[in-house]
Structure formats: structure tokens, C-alpha cells
Amino acid sequence: MDFLIPYEKVAQRHPTKHAALYEALREAMLDGRLPLGMKLPSTRELAAQYGLSRGTVNQVYETLASEGYVVCKVGSGTTVAYRYAAPEARAASVPDFRLSAWSSRLVDLPREQGHPAAAAGLKPINFASGKADERLFPREAWNRCLYAGIRDETQWESGRASAQGDYRLREAIAMYVRRSRSLHVSAEQIAVVHGSMQALALIAQLMLNPGDRAVAETPAYSGIRRAIRSAGGTVIDAPIDEEGIVPAEWDARALFVTPSRQFPTGAVLSLERRQALLAWAARQRAVIVEDDYDSEFRHRGRSIEPLKALDRDGRVVYVGSFTKSMPPSLRIGYAVLPDSLVEPFVRAQALYEPSPANKLEQGALAEFMTSGGYERHLRRMKRSYGRKFAHLTALLQEELSGSFDWVPSDAGLHVFGWWKGSEEAYLAFRSACREAGVVWADTEPADNGAGIGRWGAYFHFSDLTEEEMREGVRRMNRILNEGAGASRA
């Protein structure tokens, strides 16, 4: 009899003969080899063909019948009931989904840039990472907070937290921004997010219809442009100078800005400009998103208040994050929202995640903060990072001032400089340094403002030792002396 099903092939991946025969018959029907109405062999014939017991074949037929693949009738045997889709229909059905405009925008966005990889060989010196220094982290104290959350016997009952985040954590954050950032806000105005990118993306989606304009600094964190463009918005590139963003009468619904420390140049926005931005937002009924990404690390002078502290009208969303101070796997940030945006924002969070997926981490961070562990850790980091900052600033100014204009700063976790030479020279220098294992982050030349025609480079130091910084600068210097990037002269 010429009844061909892929039994042997299938048998290799199935533990029992029953399962193998079932799969083989099913596959043959799905592939159209056993067409609708075809009479299947009797249990006796099939059992003989494949060396099976009649009981096994019978069971398989019954299973297939119960699922509708075959019909068993007393007297007339078993016939195929599965209707194979005709090849014409199948050919037309390659997965050419019609995706939404949102989806197309996402796929068209440039991918988030990972850290550039250093060439193998030499010990890599990574000025691009910006991770918190593992050696400074009070791992035991933090782990105790996690263990306490795991052991918490009430967690089963309490079940789901609000999409807005663990309430204790929101209270701890409210206390923290009150003390350290002069923001007098309540836990109700705070939403816990999975890193600042989530806050930026949700705010863009809440404020922008496709075609609406939003202002971004040039240069800026790349995630800001991703957030605006994914919402269908058009980016207005606002130039910056030594005092930060230059206010203008933009026609826009949102402004993304880094007033405490322009990212990445480090410029501090003057009070006059801050007031100008707030007045602009009031006229435009626009929102200002203040991304305060690292200004808790102030090495000299008095801390600068966030723009949000001047915001009497509820125009500013303040975005903060723990990613610079906690382990890289902990993705917790927060948004301080004007009252009128709390409901839409939390609705947006709840759409995707009715209850936070990182309840354990949120609870542990609340415990770490209320027990004082977080601020102790922060003070220790500040001392260490202050020394590293001074060291790297001096090193770069002494060794590489021929090639970069270093921008002075009092705060933050990186040192920024403008490349003095040509684009070609910069690219040659960068690529030679990568070969030598030294990498950093940079910004492409802008069309206007301080970055016009100039490459900017910034060097993180938080997770490097002073010896590693020296070694990195030594290698860069050697490359410059050997002539790569020499056209700077």
C-alpha cells in the first residue's frame, strides 16, 4: 500500500509511538498529503506498516477524531476531515502584514547606539560606559533589602501594586527630591518608571499627535529624538550655547531640556532663560520635560535647583533616575508630574502594565531609601566620583588640550570637549583609539549652535580607576603623536 506519512522522521523527536503516529498523520494532513475525504488505512494495515500495535493506532485515530481532523464511521472506516488550504490561497498569504504607522516609524528609527566595542588585545579602557562603580556599591546592604522583600509573607496577599508604582517608594522619592532638589511634591505626583526612557516615550505619546512639533536640544540624549519621532512628532533642533538651550518662540507642544547640566556639554541654564522657557510653555500650552540625569553628582559649589522648582503653573515634568547610582540591572526612574498629567500618565502606564513587573525591586529600593542606606551610598559615591572627576579633568586638560576644547563643569559623571580639528581627523583618531582599546561617547556636528561643524566627545569616569584613566589618556596621546588626527594642527 502506498500510504506515506513522515512517521520515521517524526518518531525521532517523539518519546512514544502514539505521539509519533499522531504527529505524522497530523503533519501529513496539514501539508495536504492526505486530502479531505481520503480514506485512511485500517488500524490493522497501519499497525502492520509501522510495526505498531492495533491499540495504538486505534487510540491515535480516536484522538484525531475528537479534534476534528478525521471522521470515524462504523462500517466505512476513517476518513480525513481536515480541509487543506488550496495552494493559491497559501501563495497569497506570505506574511505581508499591514503594520500601523507607529510600527513603521519604530522600524525606521535608528537603533539605540550600544557602547562602541574596543578591539580585542589590549585591556579595554571604556570611557563610554558610565556605569556606577561596582566597588563602591554596598552590595550586602542592598541585598538585605531584596531578601526582606522576598521573605515578606504578606506579598501574596497584597498582590498587585498600582501601575504608578509602589507607594512607599513614591513617598521615599518625594522625600528625597524635597531634601536634595527643593521639589515640594507629594507621592501622588510621582510615577515610578522603568528608567527615564519610559517616561520620555510616554510623555511624547501623551502630548504629540503625528505631525506635531517638539523641541530638543542639539546635541541631546538620543532617546529624546526616538521618543518624539516614535510618537510621530517632528523634532525642532534647538541650538545650545555656553548657557544651555537658546530660548525661541517655537511653535511646539513639548520641549525636552536638561537645565541643570545640558547633556552632554554640561552647560547650566541661566535663571533668565529658565523663566523664558516657562513663559513660553504657558503661552504655547506646552509641556516642558526636564531630564535631570546626573546633577545629583555635584563636585563643586552649591547645587542648582531644577527648573521644576520654579514651575508654579504645572508646566514641567521632572524626570529622574537611579541608573547612575544603582547596579546597571536595576531599571528604576521616576517622573514628577503636574497634577493635570497624573491621570493620563498613570493610565498610559496601566495600559501596558496594570501592575509593575518589578514590584520586588521597587519595594527593596523603598526600604533602601527609607533606611538611609541610599543616601549613605550616595555620599560615599560623591566623594569618590569627586576625586575621579578632578583627576580626569586635570588629566584631559594637561594631556589633550591640543586636540579638544574642554568645557568646564562643576558636576556630573563625564567630562565634555569639542574636537578642535577636522571631521576626517576626528574619525581617524577615534578609529585608531578603538583599535588601541580606548572608547568614549560622542556627538556628531550640528547644523547650528555650539555644536556647529564640530564633533563633541565625552568621557565617563564613574567605573574607571585613576590608573585606567591615565592609561587611556596615555594611549590617546600616543596615537595623536603618531599622527592620527594630526590634521588638527
Added chain:
Amino acid sequence: MDFLIPYEKVAQRHPTKHAALYEALREAMLDGRLPLGMKLPSTRELAAQYGLSRGTVNQVYETLASEGYVVCKVGSGTTVAYRYAAPEARAASVPDFRLSAWSSRLVDLPREQGHPAAAAGLKPINFASGKADERLFPREAWNRCLYAGIRDETQWESGRASAQGDYRLREAIAMYVRRSRSLHVSAEQIAVVHGSMQALALIAQLMLNPGDRAVAETPAYSGIRRAIRSAGGTVIDAPIDEEGIVPAEWDARALFVTPSRQFPTGAVLSLERRQALLAWAARQRAVIVEDDYDSEFRHRGRSIEPLKALDRDGRVVYVGSFTKSMPPSLRIGYAVLPDSLVEPFVRAQALYEPSPANKLEQGALAEFMTSGGYERHLRRMKRSYGRKFAHLTALLQEELSGSFDWVPSDAGLHVFGWWKGSEEAYLAFRSACREAGVVWADTEPADNGAGIGRWGAYFHFSDLTEEEMREGVRRMNRILNEGAGASRA
């Protein structure tokens, strides 16, 4: 001298005199009480007025000057430099943000229904929760997986996982759906999500432009309509009958369906209809989202394959979840994606969350699954839930068949019935039961299909004891006998 600043008020919340004076002056400027150009008192005068040292006043003036609030000039004293926004401009600036259409849709959506609360007094019997049974959960084994993740010394280095999810977890899920659901897929096709709602919402956003149509079963999980509407889609209400959704030639871009066990009626979609849906999707270039929310809990008969197992053309997204089997605080689900949707889906995940916020939980679940702990736990739950299922089914049929048409089922974590009486009688009965501490979940009458004009009620049992079920049914029966809902006769 008549120089009024809110010093005493501010002093109560500030630890140092320096901080209190700074805040008081600043607040007076922000409120317009100290207008631009006003000359401030000399340090001597101010010190005398508030009983401060001249040094303190001097320091505060310097701080304010460094921030641009005041100007100090030798010889002419200190004057206000802050320009108070005129009341006209402020009046116009109430936070009347122009929100996006997406935002307005979100705010207009009905809120996710929480579980109805039982009245205080009697011990509540909650048939609405559907949480996994805490008593069955191998807390120690699971906690060991979490502890191992916390102690993992490499986690600092490995840093960020892909937005798509922990790779080991995706491999474990691929293995699991292969073994238990006959889905031959690889880790590359699996995206880990924060519960199935996230998958539904992202797929809707990826497939639907505002105005596009998507099909949902009537009744269905309320999150499906939330997902469609938030993306701007229009819902096509597809009727169901005893064989599940009734296929039609919908003009739509997406179909959300529960083939293994229609939610909440429990109907199993016939093979013929499954084929009809796949053929429809191919013609429409539409996606089918298969929500397989609880069919791993099969109490009788052979497990039914998911629709995805028939999907030769890459038309089906299969959505599964761990929320029915793991603690309620663990929010982990997954989507099995057709190849062509992997990139858009992961891009969408990465937009909001470049790296998962619950790396620890994902790693622990990977360990729990690969060590065999998860399937041991599942087997134990299945035995227990099988007994509870049989118990509740028998109890409801014996005691409440006068009021409900119970829908027979072989699987799942709830028992579904159609109310036989009038709407008024149902609402009176439900409210009397709530008063008596007994709550369950229900579905409103539909415009078409099996639910036309009928209330449906479903009773979860996973976290109830047999004694609690009996007590709940006893109370319901008493209420029926006392006459509430009596108009059913």
C-alpha cells in the same frame, strides 16, 4: 522697616537658619512680593530683623546672586533680579495642556475593573480572584532561584539584558511550549512581556492605525477592547456560540481570540473554524492574536493544540502567561511571534524599556523552569485544581442549576454559567450576595451571539478551599430561597 518675607513660616520646615532665609527670600520673589529691581535690606538690617548673624545673611545673598535671583553691587547694595511673571500671563497659563488623541482615548476608556469588594462582616468568599493557590506554591524552591540571581556576581558585568527578555528564559519558554503546547518555536521568536496585557496592547499598536477595525469575541477579556481602543481601533463585536467564535468575512486588521477555551464561556473552537480563521487572516493580511490564558489547566481528556500549531503562514501571535501559576506579584508573560513581527515587536518593547526592569525575576524564572521546579509545581497544581474543579462543578450544578445554565468544560480555572432570569433579578441577586460577602466575576448581556440578553457569571476556584466553595454556594442558595433574584421563576 516694612520688609515682609515668610521667614517664620519657612523656618519651621528648614533645619538651618541659612536654608530658611534662602527659601523665604526665594519664595517672596517667586510670588512677586519682591519685584524686579527692589532694593533688599542691608545685611545688618535683615540680621537684626530676624535675629540672624550678618554672616548668615551675607552667605544667603551670595547664594541667591550666584543663581541669578539678586544682583549685589558694591556701594549700591543688593537688588532683586528675578522678573516675576505678570498676573495676566499667569492667569492664562492654567495647565490646559493640549493632549494627544492617544491620551484622550486612554482617559476615555473605562477603567480596568477591580475585583468587586465584598461587604464587611462575614468572611468573604471571593470567586473573582483567580489567584494561584498560595498553599501549593513551592515558596522555598522559588526563593532559592531568586536568591541565586541576587548572589550572581556576574550580574554587574552582564548588565543589561535585551528588551526581548532574558535569553535563558526565552529558551526555557520555547522548550515548555514545545513540550506542552506542540509549538515548535525557537527562543528568537519569543518575547518576554510584563503580563499578557502588555503583549495585547503592543500588538494592537503595531497593527492598528486610528480608524482601523479589529475583531474581539463577545464576551471577551476587557483588556482586549482596551488595547484596541487605545490604539484608536474600532472593535468589531464577533458573536460566539457553543463552538467558540463564529467566523465571518470581517474587514479588519486583527482578530483577538481564545481558541483553546473561549474566555470566559469555555467553548472550544472547532478545527473547521480554526481553519476558517487562518484562511480569513491570509486573505485580509491580518494578524490573529491567540490568548491562551489558562488552558494549561486541563482536568479531563487530551490537551487541545493551540491555533498557533496550525499556523503555517506566520499569521498568529500566541500569548501565554505565568500569572495563573505563579505568585500574583510576578508579572511575566510571553508572546510567540511570527518571524515578520519579531523586529517591530522588540523595537516597541525597547522604545519604553531598552532593558527589562525585572531582570532578576526573569532570571529566577529561567532557573525555576530549567531546573524542573516549574513543571513539578504545575503538576501538583493540576492535581489540586482538578479536584477543586470537579468539586465546584458538581456543587454549582446541584445547588444552583435553577438559576444558571452551567456551561460544561474540561479545563481552566473557573466555571461559567448563563443566568436564566431577568436582568433585574440578576442585579438584585448579585448585590444581595455581595452584602453576604460572596463575589464573582461576570459579563454583561451582549447584542448578539450566545450572550444575547443574558448575564454570564464565572466562578474562580484556584485559591479557595472546598469548604469555602460550599460556604459560598450555601449563602447564594439562601439568598435565592429568600427571594432575591426570584423573578427567575
